[in-house]
Amino acid sequence: MKYTIALSLFLIALTSFAQKIKVNESDERIAGGKNPALVVSIYEAGVDDVRSKWKSLMKDYKAKKVDMSDEIKADNCVISAINDNNSIDISARI
Structure with missing residues (x-):
């Protein structure tokens, strides 16, 4: 019985300290204009x-060029879950 109570208290504590990542959709100034964007808030993570x-993820998507200026631009990414085998360009601001 006391193991059940201890286990349930542990699970409650574990879920209460879990990080939450929020994703919102909005129009943002990115890629030279105001474009639709997914805004992701990642707490307790350093910018670097x-x-x-993000750069590693873009390399996994076979980006031809990843520019690391104030905006991260990845050209010709192939993400089959989004657009079959056609390439897309992705811009990100961190």
Whole structure:
């Protein structure tokens, strides 16, 4: 019985400290104009960590060129879940 109570308290504590990532859709100034964008809030993550992980993800999507200026631009990404085998360009601001 006490193991059940301890386990349930542990699970409640574990879920209460879980990070929440919020995704909102809005129009943002990115890629030279005001475009529809997904705005993602990632808490307790450093900017350098997010930039390096994003660059790595774009390389996984076979981006031809990843420009790391104030906006991250990835050209000719192939994301089959979004657009079959056609390439798309992705811009991100961190």
